[in-house]
Amino acid sequence: MxxxxxxxxxxxxxxxxxxxxxxxxxxxxxxxxFGTGIAVNSLGYSNPYLNDKLKEQIDKLWHLSNVYQIPEQEKLAQRLCDNSFADYVFFCNSGTEAIEASIKIARRYFHSSENFSHKTEILSFSGSFHGRTIGALAAGGPDKLSSFNTTVNDFKFLEFGDHEQLQNSISEKTAAVIIEPIQGEGGIREVPRQCLEGLRKICDENNCLLIFDEVQCGMGRTGKLFAHEWSEVNPDIMTIAKAIGNGFPLGACLTSKKVGEKMDFGSHGSTFGGNPLACTVGNAVLDIMLKDxxxxxxxxxxxxxxxxxxxxxxxxxxxxxxxxxxxxxxxxxxxxxxxxxxxxxxxxxxxxxxxxxxxxxxxxxxxxxxxxxxxxxxxxxxxxxxxx
CATH class of the missing domain: 3.90.1150.10 (Aspartate Aminotransferase, domain 1)
Incomplete structure (x- = not known):
């Protein structure tokens, strides 16, 4: 046993x-x-460069509270922003934590905006998988919550690829739409470029945010650093994890300036998120992926x-x-x-x-x-x- x-x-x-x-x-x-811990060990096992960088940091600092400056974290945040749409990064330990952050950040954005505090609803799609915490499960559809005797309000679940349903479901309550550019658990279903373009347009026209979940499909897996780069469509919020740490627990939620600046002291946090060890590995991963x-x-x-x-x-x-x-x-x-x-x-x-x-x-x-x-x-x- x-x-x-x-x-x-x-x-x-x-x-x-x-x-x-x-x-x-x-x-x-x-x-x-050909599983790599489900899209995690993207640079292989026992990668010498990653191992060496981690060993160097182990002899310096493992953990610091986020009430102090953490140079490795600042460096990783800047590099992620320099190579994406983002202006801010929140570090955590996993994909589901990054999703939870994205939900909070989206709702905080409208709660902090005059005349828009009623915008709380998140739209998501069939076949999606966003994590296993209660909030992340809710984004994955009501069937994923059914065995836990609970419901979570302000989530609306739509059929993947049903544009008419999407158009009819956007309302004055809609805060954000969350989507994987390529669904992983849902059967490797890629969202066509024109659909992401249309989704961006709908969000802009209805004053709601677009969230890309790139936990599985991001960090180089599609042949670009981020999967949405193929479409040239940028989100307002993006979640990453898995390959950014190549097996070391690390996740991140990236946001644009207008969204991120609504977050302030105490609005979110993580004890271990962005620790020196994890961020050292994250920087080493980028050292490799950003090479010419x-x-x-x-x-x-x-x-x-x-x-x-x-x-x-x-x-x-x-x-x-x-x-x-x-x-x-x-x-x-x-x-x-x-x-x-x-x-x-x-x-x-x-x-x-x-x-x-x-x-x-x-x-x-x-x-x-x-x-x-x-x-x-x-x-x-x-x-x-x-x-x-």
């Missing part, structure tokens, strides 16, 4: 260490990881992976219907049960992740090599061959 709360459907795999794109078991089995030609180089591999998978789909149409996503956040829409695909792929020593809509997610390290790309395609082809 385990004393760990049974909130995860764990497999029997137990890993002792990881190097690059691979995880290793005690018995020496080697797995190519980094995204040019990884997009070459991403293109090869996509084309290779397309060939597999062509050869096994009875197994996979299509491929979704971009960069290194891809989804295989299966005709067989995605459970069977994931389990058989594991027998081929490649780790993948299930998603809704009978999709298998492929979330490899974004610094995947060409040889590892070939290996992955071969393993997925072998999986399909047995499932046909």
């Amino acid at each position: 385990t004393n760990v709360l049974p909130t995860y459907p764990r497999s029997n795999l137990e890993f002792t260490h990881g190097v690059g794109s691979y995880l290793y078991t005690k018995s020496g089995e080697k797995f190519l990881d 030609k980094f995204f040019t180089e990884i997009n070459v591999v991403a293109k090869k992976l996509y084309e290779g998978l397309q060939n597999v789909i062509t050869d096994f149409p009875s197994v996979i219907e299509n491929i979704r996503g971009r960069g290194f956040i891809l989804g295989l829409k299966c005709k067989v049960e995605n459970d069977k695909f994931v389990n058989l792929a594991r027998e081929k020593y490649i780790l993948t992740v299930k998603a809704s809509d009978n999709v298998v997610r492929l979330l490899p390290p974004i610094n995947l090599t060409l040889n590892e790309c070939d290996e992955a395609i071969d393993k997925i082809r072998a999986t399909c061959s047995e499932l046909k």
